[in-house]
Amino acid sequence: MQSGIFKLIEKEKRRQKYGLEMIPSENFVSADVLRALGSILTNKYSEGFPGARYYGGNEVIDEIEDEARRLANKLFGAKHAIVQAYSGSPANFAVTLGLVEPGGLVMGLGLSSGGHLTHGAPVSLTGKLFKAINYGVGADGRIDFAEVEQLAKKHKPKLIWAGITAYPFILDFKKFAKIADEVGAYLVADISHISGLVVGGVHPSPVPYVDVVTTTTHKTLRGPRGALILVTKKGLKKDPELASKIEKAIFPGLQGGPHNHQTAAIAVALQEAMSPKFKKYASQVVKNAAVLAKELGTYTENHLLLWDLYDYGFGMGYQAQIVLDLAGITVNKNTVPGEKASPYYPSGIRLGTPALTSRGMKEKEMKIVAGFVKEALEEIRGFDLPQNQETRKDFIKDFKEKMRKNKNLKRTCLQVEKFASRFPVPGIGS
Ligand SMILES: Cc1ncc(COP(=O)(O)O)c(C=O)c1O
Numbered sequence: 001m002q003s004g005i006f007k008l009i010e011k012e013k014r015r016q017k018y019g020l021e022m023i024p025s026e027n028f029v030s031a032d033v034l035r036a037l038g039s040i041l042t043n044k045y046s047e048g049f050p051g052a053r054y055y056g057g058n059e060v061i062d063e064i065e066d067e068a069r070r071l072a073n074k075l076f077g078a079k080h081a082i083v084q085a086y087s088g089s090p091a092n093f094a095v096t097l098g099l100v101e102p103g104g105l106v107m108g109l110g111l112s113s114g115g116h117l118t119h120g121a122p123v124s125l126t127g128k129l130f131k132a133i134n135y136g137v138g139a140d141g142r143i144d145f146a147e148v149e150q151l152a153k154k155h156k157p158k159l160i161w162a163g164i165t166a167y168p169f170i171l172d173f174k175k176f177a178k179i180a181d182e183v184g185a186y187l188v189a190d191i192s193h194i195s196g197l198v199v200g201g202v203h204p205s206p207v208p209y210v211d212v213v214t215t216t217t218h219k220t221l222r223g224p225r226g227a228l229i230l231v232t233k234k235g236l237k238k239d240p241e242l243a244s245k246i247e248k249a250i251f252p253g254l255q256g257g258p259h260n261h262q263t264a265a266i267a268v269a270l271q272e273a274m275s276p277k278f279k280k281y282a283s284q285v286v287k288n289a290a291v292l293a294k295e296l297g298t299y300t301e302n303h304l305l306l307w308d309l310y311d312y313g314f315g316m317g318y319q320a321q322i323v324l325d326l327a328g329i330t331v332n333k334n335t336v337p338g339e340k341a342s343p344y345y346p347s348g349i350r351l352g353t354p355a356l357t358s359r360g361m362k363e364k365e366m367k368i369v370a371g372f373v374k375e376a377l378e379e380i381r382g383f384d385l386p387q388n389q390e391t392r393k394d395f396i397k398d399f400k401e402k403m404r405k406n407k408n409l410k411r412t413c414l415q416v417e418k419f420a421s422r423f424p425v426p427g428i429g430s
Contacts, residue, residue, distance in 0.1 A: 024352025163190025196220025200282020
């Protein structure tokens, strides 16, 4: 009997094909990546690392993992690649666990300024098991390096994170390195969001400046869900044990057997990212984001836009996410620097171009997409977030009901579907 799951997969496939995926951390993998991911490699246990496993029968798995490591080192110019982390969060946790004693101090960009949970947020294990301090952004939305320096000198963190999840500007790794070197901290770049741009040459690489790089493989890099940890020449010079400390933190510290099907799919994606076609893709992602930002009246230097919707009213991020969803456009609500509403009902949305660009969309299409977005957002006018916190849940419930019946949104959704269906989805087709 066929599992009902396959019906649901078809339903999700339809959503991906007929909608506009604009969450900047999402993308579409190739048919080859899917083939490796869905392979029999999932059957094998291989705790340990190539050449030193706790199970027999790992000759082929060793070759696969070695190939993934070779490709990762070559692509990023690193010295030692670790490809076993199950995803970005475990990768970041493993790096912290490997380099900092429990109770030691880490420093990262605050969540509300566009940093990631795993850089020491209080709700993350990286903030519970370790002490953490945050730096933030200035009034212009950019990282305040004077604050980074002052905090680093005062608190002497063991590890400094240079990484972003909702930050639309180029990261200056050189400035981070100067500060980290001065205070003797490990510097780790989390390039999860921008690794595809780094490989494509449209964002500076952190490799010459940092000790370790982490990245998810499923965002702009266009691979399967997973992560890379890369130890640099600079890192190994500072601490020759760096790679083995992090490997031990991965296994046996944090994980068991690696997901070999995932490792193989990562290797396929890394090979794809070496092609001139991928360079063109990365550069188009950035060009598309710039056009989209201009059309929406905001600004970006990378693949993502952090759009403060104050023009539409107070605390409009949640409402915007709802109407855009109903119009077939997927984004996520997001806090903006100096957030005045609330983390759950924030003032802005975060959107980006990696997935749309993978479907072959260019500048011309970004103008059309911006038109759809603006058309849908007209419907949130007048639905400002209530100041009284108690009434917010009911307000959203009522808002959702009204929007579900909204004829303008239904019309926009049909137009979006017609438009989106013209662009084949990698791994799914047209
Ligand atoms: C900068 C950054 N680091 C780490 C992660 C965590 O990755 P994962 O969701 O694979 O655990 C993310 C995910 O959004 C991210 O943006």
